[in-house]
Amino acid sequence: MDKKKELLKMASIIMIVFAAAAIVISVLNVYAGAQSLNVETMDTETRQMLEESLQGTETTIEEAVQTLANTMYVVFIGTIFFNAVKIVVGVLGLKKCGTDNPKFFKGWGLFFLLIGIMSISGGINPLAICNLIAGIIAPLFYVLVASRR
Numbered sequence: 001m002d003k004k005k006e007l008l009k010m011a012s013i014i015m016i017v018f019a020a021a022a023i024v025i026s027v028l029n030v031y032a033g034a035q036s037l038n039v040e041t042m043d044t045e046t047r048q049m050l051e052e053s054l055q056g057t058e059t060t061i062e063e064a065v066q067t068l069a070n071t072m073y074v075v076f077i078g079t080i081f082f083n084a085v086k087i088v089v090g091v092l093g094l095k096k097c098g099t100d101n102p103k104f105f106k107g108w109g110l111f112f113l114l115i116g117i118m119s120i121s122g123g124i125n126p127l128a129i130c131n132l133i134a135g136i137i138a139p140l141f142y143v144l145v146a147s148r149r
Contacts, residue, residue, distance in 0.1 A: 004148055007141060007145040008096075008105060008141070010141070011093065011141035011142050013090070013094070014133060015112075015139070016086075016087050016091065018134035019087045021130045022130035023080055023083045025126050025127045025130060026076055026079045026080060026083075026127060029076075030073070030076045033072050034069065039061055039065050050065075083134070086112065086135070090138075093108070093142070104146075105142040106143055106146045108139065109139040109141070110143055111139075112134075112135055112138070112142075113136060113140055115135065116132070116135030119135065120132075120136075
């Protein structure tokens, strides 16, 4: 039981740390994205590219940039929310790792594992690595270790 408890504790800590890292990286990405989405300070090459891609439409550059910024913020809020849930589940996992009830770990592990597999983007970057570890590896530990007798 001690080995099982330690493995569940380790998986919970991994989930907490990498979900928190994903939040920090997301904040930095949004800050950098917001800086680059300023029409007034946009470089001429980017502005020309946008003008060309919007030719023939009634959309202005300002509207296109605002739509992109709004989309970025919605994705950001979703990322923050989902990783905050991972942190809460990780903290609860630390409290429950001594119990003999594997349902918590199996349930949350399968849920995060399913979502993690569905969200694999194929890109390699710090955020993708954090999401891989907190969204697939730690939940996989939850499921495998909780299934052990």
